[in-house]
Amino acid sequence: MKLELKGITKKFGTLVANDHIDLMVEPGKVHTLLGENGAGKSTLMNVLYGLYQPTEGQILVDGKPVSFGGPGDAMAAGIGMVHQHFMLVPVFTVAENIALGNEATKAGGLLNLDETRAKIRRISDEYGFDVDPDALVEDLPVGVQQRAEIIKALVRDAEVLILDEPTAVLTPKETDELLAIMRQLKADGKAIVFISHKLREVKAVSDIITVIRRGKVVGDADPDAPAAELASLMVGRSVSLALEKAPAQPGEVTFRIKDLTVTAANGQRAVDGVSLQIARGEILAVAGVQGNGQTELTEAILGLQDHVAGSITLDGEELVGRKVKDIINSGVGFVPEDRSVEGLVGAFSVAENLVLNRYDQAPFAKGLAMNPARVAENAAQRIAEFDVRTQSAAAAAGTLSGGNQQKVVMARELSRPLKLFIASQPTRGVDVGSIEFLHRRIVAERDHGTPVMIVSTELDEVLDLADRIAVLYRGRLMGIVPGNTSRDTLGLMMAGMSAEDAETTQTDAAQPDAAGTDSAGGDK
Amino acid sequence: MAPPAVPPSAQSGQLYPEEAGTQPLLHRIMASETMVAVLAVLLSLIVGGLLVALTNEQVAAASSYFFARPGDLLGAAWTAASEAYAALFQGAVFNFEGQTFARMIYPLTQTLTVATPLICAGLGVTLAFRAGLFNIGAQGQIIIGAMLAAWVGFTWQLPVGLHLLLVILAGLAGGALWGSLVGLLKARTGAHEVIVTIMLNYIAIYLVGFLLTTPGFQRPGSSNPISPQLGGTALYPPLFGDTFRLHWGFVVAVLATVFAWWLLNRSTIGFELRAVGANPMAARTAGIGVTKSYVVVMVIAGALAGLAGVAQVAGTERVLTAGVAASFGFDAITVALLGRSTPWGTFIAALLFGAFRAGGVTMQTNTGTSIDIVLVVQSLIVLFIAAPPLVRALFHLPEPGAVSPAKTGKSKSPAATGGAA
Amino acid sequence: MSTMTATVPDQAGSMGTVRNWKTPIILSVLAVFALVVFALGAPANSVTFRLSDPSDAVVLTDLVLSAPVTGWICAVLMLAAAVLSILEVRAGRRVPGWLVAVFSVLFVVGFLTWVVGSARTPNVALYGLLAGSVTLAVPLIFGSLSGVLCERSGVVNIAIEGQLLFGAFAAAVAGSLSGSALVGLLAAAVAGVLVSLVLAVFSIKYIVNQVIVGVVLNVLVSGLTGFLFSTVLSADADTWNSPPRLPVLPIPFLSEIPVIGPILFRQTIVGYLMYVAVAVIYVGLFYTKWGLRTRAVGEHPKAADTLGVQVNRMRFTNVLLAGVVAGIGGSFFTLVSVSGFGRDMTAGQGYIALAALIFGRWNPIGAFFAALLFGFATNLQYVLSFLGTPVPNEFLAMLPYLVTIFAVAGLVGKSRAPAASGIPYIKG
Amino acid sequence: GCGAPPAENTPSGSAAAGASDYLGCIVSDQGGFDDRSFNQSSHEGLMKAKQDLGIKTKEAESKAETDFVPNLDSMIQAGCDLTLTVGFLLGDATKDAAKKNPDSHFAIVDYSDPEFTDNVKPIVYDTAQAAFLAGYLAAGTSKTGKVATYGGAEIPTVTIFMDGFADGVKYYNEKHNKKVELLGWDKDAQNGTFVGNFEDQGKGKTNTQNFINEGADVIMPVAGPVGLGTLDAVTEANTGGKKDVKVVWVDSDGFETAGKAEEYILTSVMKLMGQAVEDVVKTDLAGKFDSTPYVGTLENGGVALAPFHDQAKNVPAELKSDLDTIKADIISGKIKVESAASPK
Ligand SMILES: Nc1ncnc2c1ncn2[C@@H]1O[C@H](COP(=O)(O)OP(=O)(O)OP(=O)(O)O)[C@@H](O)[C@H]1O
Ligand SMILES: Nc1ncnc2c1ncn2[C@@H]1O[C@H](COP(=O)(O)OP(=O)(O)OP(=O)(O)O)[C@@H](O)[C@H]1O
Ligand SMILES: [Mg+2]
């Protein structure tokens, strides 16, 4: 099946997300879309998938113009999509999720899930997915969830498969598996539209690359072109992909975690006997696939977890058992992993968000009374310092773009004297230019003598920032390795191999499945 | 029942202030929120008027010969509706038939009197809303507040000033106690506040019913469930002399509004509870005690409702009965919603409802129009004001700015983000 | 760089603890209470539970229990259950549902025996107590089913009270005018749908906060029916407010089964419809295509949308359907319970239904039993008041409400609503 | 028919024929004028006075206690000659209004207060006397040996019925050496069954079913319209001849006013409020207003037992003559009917 987009324009109010985009997707090819955050990739795909109605333009299937009233029409036309944010109902089983919208029924309108189960098994066998149709989605690791998403498209006989940033949540090994699957699908004659920011993968799997910038197609790129060239095409200027930072000058160790065990809401040990320490002037990066205990680890430090055993000390003082407020006030800066859920109150103004954990302290408050003038003053300074793009300090934080929201959180946490700085996914959803800036701020904080803990699932970021790297797998520490450890070794550790084993076997591809992590503990 | 009932408009600021400036004045007026509010009231009055007309006997009579003399029908309908509303106005704002000036403005003071408990209880509901709690329990909180206040009022003999002060404190404490039960149960066990408040309303009614049959509360020499009258020292003094029922409780209600505004917008407690209401996860991460906030806000909300109870027993009714709360606790919910969960909005909404209530009584006695019509009009107003696009569509008004409806209603509203119940 | 989470929409909900000691604590407290009151404080006499009326076709012998013996047995078993629950939690497991259920039954038996035993006449018609409970629960069950339908599809329904009241009103008026109870029943369903329609249009089309619409609808219906009642219905009650009654349709033989016969098989059409509705909605929700879509739309509307499910249409139809259910429930007031409409005659039952729905964890069967529990507590209060207990009347009257609070706080706690309930779905 | 009376405030239309521009007014309590109870009876009395005497009237229904004072105020503003209020809840409001307006006359049904000024006439009833007769009758006609009563709320105007009823049953037991049992009210403990309001007919029905299940076959609901629920329950129980349950109605003659299930109404304990109200208006119109409380008794006919109507066949002649004797004895004071709630 051949798919053609002609002059697609999509406006949100006054914002032009897609501007006369032309695109041709052919069977047996992997067609990659490349572009920075907010370039309009997902929007284009949502138009193609019938979720959005294009403001202008036409979609042609095998040369015939079609119009999609909704995803139902697109699916009927043979288009399947795996969304950037998974579209799975967490309290449903895999089978229920896959049946949804495409239900087989028995007499009396009763669901016939057996048929769906059979289909799932058939496709699982064909592509080597290992998916239990009767597992609850919320209990599944993200890797498996993603396979369920792919099955969802395949069950509907998709000829064109859209994969919107499918690798963002996968281990390197899982990513490799996915790429293999893509190749197999391609061999079966399916057309694949692939979106990713990870140039390595893009280069590995693409047949065609189209670069989008600010809603417009700026041209095609050769998959064999060097990464730096692709990156500058994306951003429209040359970018330095590496962070320049001086070697660490570790001072005394002020932050210690000893035998930390955190039991999550579902009764599982999310963090299991972790011990580590960070010296002043040093960045420890915690690497691992999402949902391997990083969230619980950082939350336990801040006192957000209820069932914590072991000890966490900062400057010799025990943190376990203390209130969050105490811990914050004792000088712990904390950037949570999901800014819009945990980092910001969307309905609050930017100014209010900038004092979200200091609203009751001088100079912002005296007794019970807050001082709005000081809050506004602080906001003006922080906005200027961190280049937060907002209509005004009084604008609701929820109206800011993701990257700017992130800057607000970082600005809040980095603008007071800290004894420990913890940041999860510090640059998630932030554009390349701002990443540079935020990274420099983090390094500056280190150089100022603060112990820093960075949690990131992005290996690039980990490697850029870390002086030492701790890898978590299923809540356990796989080892702490130097900041210049190879990507492959880290990948193996993230899949559950100890540091020593990983070092020795890093070239061996045939490792046991590493997908079995638990995400339920991580969704806090 | 996930969402806290914070109307999106309560929290978000003006998203597109600059856009207004670029449009012609007339367009701006027609598209403004005030215009929508005015039209919503108008529309509700029209619907209510139609109802009055439709059920009027003269109208029914005239309709039997409609085709012969259609004018009669329309005339009768107009008369029925306009007389009802004239009486409503006369009873709520200004009595142009009054013999003395005092009589002329008497209705307005009545409106303020009725509004007093509505303001206080409405503020309680508003504060709870803002912390993400749907407080249906103002009724029970008023009752318990009134109960304690009345008890202090008729049992103790104390000097002027001190006595009233203690009455007020007792009312605050009673409401706070009843509210805190909700907060504690929610915080400790996660029990849904909607259920708990509904149940506590009933329990409060039976409790006061029981107490009114016991010697401590029952009027001596009477076996009716009614308390002794409160002593003079326990009462709010009249605000404008004995001619009017309006008492200092109204001033207290105004102060309560100022307090609620300050608390919500200028105090650390308000900051905390707004944060908890808008996004409990972020509040927790910022070191704000979410469960503590639930308790705190319910204590304050209950205390405010208790203040409404004080207004009843120490101001308007001067006696405790099982029906002392009338339906103020439930009206308070609508008032808070109409006031968009802001203190001054609640204040104004309470005045409006007070006017309807006060005028409704006059409307009923003067024109025989059932006071229930007031409920209809009130609820329609809230509905229409909550749905500006509907009003605009009905009156062919322009949309404000160039904002598409999809964006204005985008799920970044607190109702969507702060949805942990 | 770009977003990496698989954003699960229920994230905001889970703040729970690992070992939940709440249930064991509550069970232990109640068990000790039972020991002190039901066992140690048991009256010395025996208690008679009558299982059938002397005029019934099948007459069962009375159940005579010794109050102390029963009290002791119940208390000891409850203590055992409490200990078991402690062990379970200590082992890191949840307290199993059956244990709580068994415990509750024991508590009720112990309580009944104690309270009836302490009464002036320690003798009660158990069959009547149960049958009355069901009768009291009927409108609650319909109301909470209406809530289930709405909330499962993502629309909060506070307007149950309004639906019930308008249903009752319409049934009375239409029944009176037509002289047919069935027409009344039909009209009630239509009335329920009308209320639903306003709820749906305002909350789905105009995206007005669903709680606001619900609360206001209740006021609106109360005002409207009250207004019409005083202007039209009372003026000429014979024409407007004397509906015929729905006849009781006993099923031969089955209705003669003692105790459960009258409950299950001696009902009006509304009573039978109630059982049908519970079953159909349960099966529908969990075993049909419609149910799968409904639940998906209530949990993760966007996901459903990407699979071609028309989210808002689904919600719209569900809300309307809920109107049918609640409307029929409303007809119970005027066509079955009593003959004629009275101002605000639903008297807050819609809110109790809301509570039952939450207590029943958004599950039709759960809601059914929650409503029954409420009906039972209410009827027990009536029965106790004339058996002559020393407890003041007002405290007995609090019983159903106290039971509900205890149940919600102790045994249910933080229940999880459908994740998208209350959140409007706006397409991009 | 009293919900929406023709508007009386358009004096331009030719006023009804009548010598007087005397204005008689009435304020209800929350029950409203369609409560099938004392508001309604009082209202009917005033309407009767309007018809018979040609006076003008004005009325105000209260929806909540907060409406009492405004309603009374609007009556005073309207220049009412006599304002009638209904129920104890209006007691304080009436007392204050009377104090402030010494030139207007007031009357209040079912409440009396020593602090009333002498422009207030209380209209009260010693209902226990008539209820005594009903209790005796109920005990005498019960086949199961169990009779029952329940109330709307635990207030004196309700419990006085129940007290009298209880005494009547007791008197029957003493006289005939029987053990007829009364469910729902324990006079000594002053404790019994109440539905908690005067609106919820469903509760009345369920309660009645419970009584029937316990074997009661004569039931007296003292709960205004809630009693209609009792009629429904009794109709259901009696249908098919399974049971033979009867009802004792209260306030008015239920056979005439209840509008259904008349055949099961054994009798009614009547408070003839309409008559009393009309009489008060009449005396006031004649300029002979006095503030001595009117106390309805068996003697002055203010309270009475209604005729048996359809049930007459079920009341043995002996019982009828007993009732006559007892009535005479109560009037003569030979039998003392005492209730804590009796007007003093
Ligand atoms: N529903 C919407 N309403 C308004 N604006 C939107 C909406 N969806 C997307 N946009 C805006 O359109 C632009 C393109 O967004 P889109 O999600 O397509 O970007 P993207 O290229 O997929 O970025 P990323 O790499 O971050 O996924 C952004 O500026 C975004 O804010
Ligand atoms: N609900 C909204 N109301 C007003 N403006 C909005 C809303 N949502 C998004 N915007 C605007 O749309 C633009 C893009 O937002 P979005 O979050 O998609 O940014 P983005 O392109 O992903 O940015 P970044 O690259 O920084 O992550 C921003 O300018 C933002 O202010
Ligand atoms: Mg983005």
Ligand SMILES: [Mg+2]
């Ligand atoms: Mg995207």
